[in-house]
Amino acid sequence: MDGTQGTQGAHGTEPALGARGTRSGAGASPYGPADTQRFDTEEDKRPGRTAFQRDRARVLHSAALRRLAGKTQVVTPGTRSPMWDASPRTRLTHSLECAQVGRELGAVLGCDPDLVETACLAHDMGHPPFGHNGEQALDDFASDCGGFEGNAQSLRLLTRLEPKRFVHDPRTGDLVSVGLNLTRAALDAATKYPWPRGAHPTDPHAVKFGVYADDLPVFSWAREGAPGDRTCFEAQVMDWSDDVAYSVHDFEDGLHAGHIDPNCLYAEPEREEIWAVAIGRYVPADTDPQELAAALDRLIDQEWWPHGYDGSAVAQARLKDATSQLIGRFCLEAETATRAVYGPGRLGRYGAELVVPREVRHECAVLKAVADRYVMQRAEQEALRADQRVVIAELAAALTARAPEGLEPHFRALFDQATDDHARKRVLIDQIAALTDASARSLHAALTARRG
Structure with missing residues (x-):
């Protein structure tokens, strides 16, 4: 069934696509009567x-x-x-x-x-x-x-x-x-x-x-x-939002609770344990650990990174800012990469795929692995x-x-x-x-x- 067929839903006034999976113009709605049924x-x-x-x-x-x-x-x-x-x-x-x-x-x-x-x-x-x-x-x-x-x-x-x-x-x-x-x-x-x-x-x-x-x-x-x-575009947005939210917030909670020592992210033996957690669980099994090392280093090098977190009020404010910066970074990179492929206009249903750059997925995965290693594995x-x-x-x-x-x-x-x-x-x-x-x-x- 394409987006123009089926019984009218309870509120099916949105413009329909010519066929599900195609776009009929920059301002066209991706949703038709079948979607609101x-x-x-x-x-x-x-x-x-x-x-x-x-x-x-x-x-x-x-x-x-x-x-x-x-x-x-x-x-x-x-x-x-x-x-x-x-x-x-x-x-x-x-x-x-x-x-x-x-x-x-x-x-x-x-x-x-x-x-x-x-x-x-x-x-x-x-x-x-x-x-x-x-x-x-x-x-x-x-x-x-x-x-x-x-x-x-x-x-x-x-x-x-x-x-x-x-x-x-x-x-x-x-x-x-x-x-x-x-x-x-x-x-x-x-x-x-x-x-x-x-x-x-x-x-x-x-x-x-x-x-x-x-x-x-x-x-x-x-x-x-x-x-x-295929998952629909909205499910892909939900899935990435889920990854972003729990990777960033679990890392934030781990720092706040004192389970994650920021200094451990610089020590080579500790970093190797993080890669071991990430590979196969959060990234494909054939991922090069050096890619994960580069991802963590990119984050650590940011001016807003919560260096030396000690739980003080100033440090808590910096951590909250880092949380916002990470979420903004992960979402903006996905938005930019997706727009580079599909251009302007309304995206939805089966008319597009969410594009998340490999480097950004690695940054997200590293945060998950840090929380896993130091919070969940206690x-x-x-x-x-x-x-x-x-x-x-x-x-x-x-x-x-x-x-x-x-x-x-x-x-x-x-x-x-x-x-x-x-x-x-x-x-x-x-x-x-x-x-x-x-x-x-x-x-x-x-x-x-x-x-x-």
């Missing part, structure tokens, strides 16, 4: 808003977004560093910061800013308690029913689990949820990995995927007209992660033995409606993924204390 057609209660403004409002007011306030980003919420009495960033604060970066970058490139902000707000909604550590533990539990992946879980929340709109199933007459009932373009923009498990375009063993088997119908609907496995963090894996595994076992006991009413109803063991297990996974770090520990304590 919703899975279940509905009328706007407040005329005058665009479809993408409605999408943004629905995500912003969702319970799933609020729950991110209690989910780990890097440091577990509620824990403190001896040198730092401020609250650490959570999945929610990260999502809000990602949304600010993405909205501005998308706007200067001609994307609808509400559409990009919606994707950024929604991109981490499916992450379970305890961050990527909890994600791995849940994937182990879900190995016999399709696995677990935070990005696929985000799509499931947006299209099924977050209760906003229900429709009658034409086959059974039962009321079924269509989640937030976002537009096609919003669901597509929130999809980083547009393929199911095992269908990565180049690596069948890749762990990242964007949709579970039972969610393929709505995923296929959202991807109508998409060229193969001994106390590994001990905490081991305990978190035990909590998830024991909670999953307890729910398996006791369900529907322990399930929230919403998930209890889904459990009762499930038609087989795999479907019931998926409900247990959905329940655990919805928990915050604190509520996962609380439910684990309640269920394991009552064994036998």
Whole structure:
């Protein structure tokens, strides 16, 4: 389906493209009626808003977004560093910061800013308690029913689990949820990995995927007209904004907390450890360490770099300025490189690819690796992660033995409606993924204390 076909969406007044993936003039909108369509057609209660403004409002007011306030980003919420009495960033604060970066970058490139902000707000909604550590533990539990992946879980929340709109199933007459009932373009923009498990375009063993088997119908609907496995332009802006936000802010938090010593970035043995973390994890395995060394040196050589950070008020101000400078640098380089290829005009959907220079990706990757090496790899963090894996595994076992006991009413109803063991297990996974770090520990304590 191209951008001129399909039923008119709730607010489909934007000019359409002649065909999806082409541009029809410098001022033409990349969005047509098919992009603003919703899975279940509905009328706007407040005329005058665009479809993408409605999408943004629905995500912003969702319970799933609020729950991110209690989910780990890097440091577990509620824990403190001896040198730092401020609250650490959570999945929610990260999502809000990602949304600010993405909205501005998308706007200067001609994307609808509400559409990009919606994707950024929604991109981490499916992450379970305890961050990527909890994600791995849940994937182990879900190995016999399709696995677990935070990005696929985000799509499931947006299209099924977050209760906003229900429709009658034409086959059974039962009321079924269509989640937030976002537009096609919003669901597509929130999809980083547009393929199911095992269908990565180049690596069948890749762990990242964007949709579970039972969610393929709505995923296929959202991807109508998409060229193969390409991500849309807005999803690429969201993805880069995510990288920018967490690389810069994790580095900032690590310095502020006293975990990162600025002097270590000059010492050769320490630098080699940073390259070892980066290569294969944040940059391709064949990356030359000298490229990463050059990237770090370019950053250190900047006048605004937080040299000799000591935690004083003046140093904190310099660090905050460095944070702004880094974000501006990474976004401006992507904007400039993209414009050099596509020229002026509005970019969006499948009419362009975001261009991020290799050197800039290396600078971003180095910041990630520094935070990884000095914050995430601390001994106390590994001990905490081991305990978190035990909590998830024991909670999953307890729910398996006791369900529907322990399930929230919403998930209890889904459990009762499930038609087989795999479907019931998926409900247990959905329940655990919805928990915050604190509520996962609380439910684990309640269920394991009552064994036998």
